[in-house]
Amino acid sequence: MPIKLAYAASTARVPYANFGDALNPIILHLLTGEQISHSNFDSDEHKLVAIGTILQDFRNGTADVWGTGLDVRVSAMPNERHYFDPLLTNVFYRIHAVRGQITAHTLRAFGIDVPATYGDPAILLRRMLNTYIKGEKQGKIGLVCHLSELTRYDNTASTRDDLHHYKLGSEDLSIISPITLPTAKDVLAKVKEIASYKYILSRSLHGLIIADIFDIPCAYLTSGTFRSGVYNIFDATVDIDHRIRDYYSGLGRTTAPVYVCPPDGVNVEEAQRFLERSWEPYSKWNSISNNLLNALPFSINGYQDYTTIPSTIDNLKV
Secondary structure: OOEEEEOOOOOOOOOOEEHHHHHHHHHHHHHHOOOEEEEOOOOOOEEEEOOOEOHHHOOOOEEEEEEEEOOOOOOOOOOOOOOOOHHHOOOEEEEEEEOOHHHHHHHHHOOOOOOOOEOOHHHHHHHHOOOOOOOOOEEEEEEEOOHHHEOOOOOOOOEOOOOHHHOOOOOOEEEEOOEEOOOHHHHHHHHHHHHOEEEEEEOOHHHHHHHHHOOOOEEEEEOOOOOOEEEEOOOOOOOOOHHHHHHHHHOOOOEEEEEEOOOOOOOHHHHHHHHHHHOOOOOOHHHHHHHHHHHOOOOOOOOOOOOOOOHHHHHOOO
16 A cells, blocks of 8 residues: 655646655655655645655644654644644644654644654665765865745756855856756756765755765855854854754754855855865764664665665656
C-alpha cells in the first residue's frame, strides 16, 4: 500500500519543483522501497508530513510528523487566527520528530507532546548520495537563492535586479536556483550541482543543508548594516531566517555563520576567508541520522549509499 505523503509538489499550472520540497518523495521512496502517494495539506487522510516549513498549513486528518518545521506567523485558519494555532486545525498530530527545537517549543506551548528527536530528513542524504555527488569540485562560490528572490517561478528565471547580493563581479561566483524541472532526476541533479561547489552562501534552507552535510564550507547569506560573523541563533537582533535558526537548533548548535553581503556584491576573497575561518564541520551526523531513522513510522530497507539511483524514482510526483 502506498505511503501517503503530504508535501509541496509541482502542478499542471506550475510545472516546476522547488528542490527542497521535492526531496520528500525521493527520500521516502529510497528509504522504504514503497510507492509514494501525494496527499494534500487539507485532506482528511492519515498522512506523513516530512521536509518543509509546512506544518502551519495543515487542516483535517491525522498527521504523522517526521522532521517538519513550521512558521508560527502563518495560519491555516486566517479568519479565526492570524498565527499558527494547532487547536483549531482539526488535525490529530502524531509527532515522531521535528526539524528543530524552535518548532518543538511552539508545539509544546500548545500542549502537544513532542519527543526530543530533531533534524531535517534531508540530512540522510549525506550517506544516501555520498557516491552520487562525487566529482570534481568547482573552485567557485555558489550563491543559492530563495525561490521568492526569482523574477518568476521556473527553472530559467533570474534573480530580481533589486537584490545586490546577487551582483556578480567575478567569474568565481555563480547563482544557483532552487527550482528544477519536475522530475526526480532533475531534483537530484540540483543536489549534485550544489555539492560541486567549493563554497556555498545560501538564502535557501536546503541549499545550506546540502552544503553542510557534504562538508562544504557554507553560511547563511544576507544583507544589512551588521558585520559578517558567527551569531547566536537565539539572538533576535540578528537577521537570520527562522528556518535557519530551527535547523541549527535541531543539530544542537547554538551559533550559525552569517555572511553579510557588501552593497557592491559578494567579495570573493573576503567571503572565502570568512567561510574558512567561521564554518566548522559537524561531528554528529550519524547520531542525528540514526535518531531520525528510528523515529520514522515505516519499515526501512534502503538506507545505503546509492552508487546508482534506481529507475523507480522516475514515477515519483515532485
